[in-house]
Amino acid sequence: MASFEALYGRFCRTPLCWSEVGERVLVGPEIVEETTQNVQVIKFNLKAAQDRQKSLADRHATDRVYEVGDWVFLKLSPWRGVLARVHNVFHVSMLRHYVADPSHVISPQPLEINPDLTYDEEPVTILNWKEKVLRNKTVNLVKILWRNHSVEEATWEIEDRIRDLYPRLFFDH
Incomplete structure (x- = not known):
């Protein structure tokens, strides 16, 4: 017994044996002729599918011409830290x-650097509020926008801690 037959319980229908069990068995030139016809049908169907896919792809394709010195945006992956791993070919x-x-153009903000080459993080404003439910208590969180950082880099902090360290942020609320 062939391994395919043992695994699936039926004969493998290769191009040389496409007939079901019990059908007439082709021999000699008949099997060559039928196999050739089947291969032609397969080739025709593959070509039709490829042409259909090419037609769809061509519909969405645009010719892009760039000159040396043109400014462009480079689409990058949204993963954090991706700028450290940008390939030089794309x-x-x-x-x-x-x-x-x-x-x-955004004018740079002056950055005061400490002697040990660090800088102090200073909150600018509170962007959002939320409650986080833990197992046996609820914690109030605030989303803080930090100086020298973008909105995307804002962080969720515990409200009580921020209220103690930076009470001025809560006068507006």
Whole structure:
């Protein structure tokens, strides 16, 4: 018994044996002719599927022409720390043309660096509030926007701790 037959309980239907058990058995030139016809049908169906896929892909494709010195956006993965691992070679589909706009320029904030080359984190404002339910208590959290950081880098902190350290943040609320 063949391993396929032992595993699935029936014969393997290879191109040389596409007939079901009990059907007429082809021999000699008949099997060659039927196999050739089946291969032609398979080739035709594969070509039709490939043409359909190419037509769909071509519909969404656009020609992009960039000159040396053009500004572009590079699409990156949203994973944290990805900027440390940007490959120096990427596909042109990862680029988007950028038109310069003076309103996009952000002036840098002065950063006071301590002698040990660190800087003090200072909260700017509270962005959001929420309660976190633990097993046997509820903790109030606040989302803090820190100076020299973007909104995406805001962190959730325990409200009581922030209220003790930075009471000025709570005068507005």
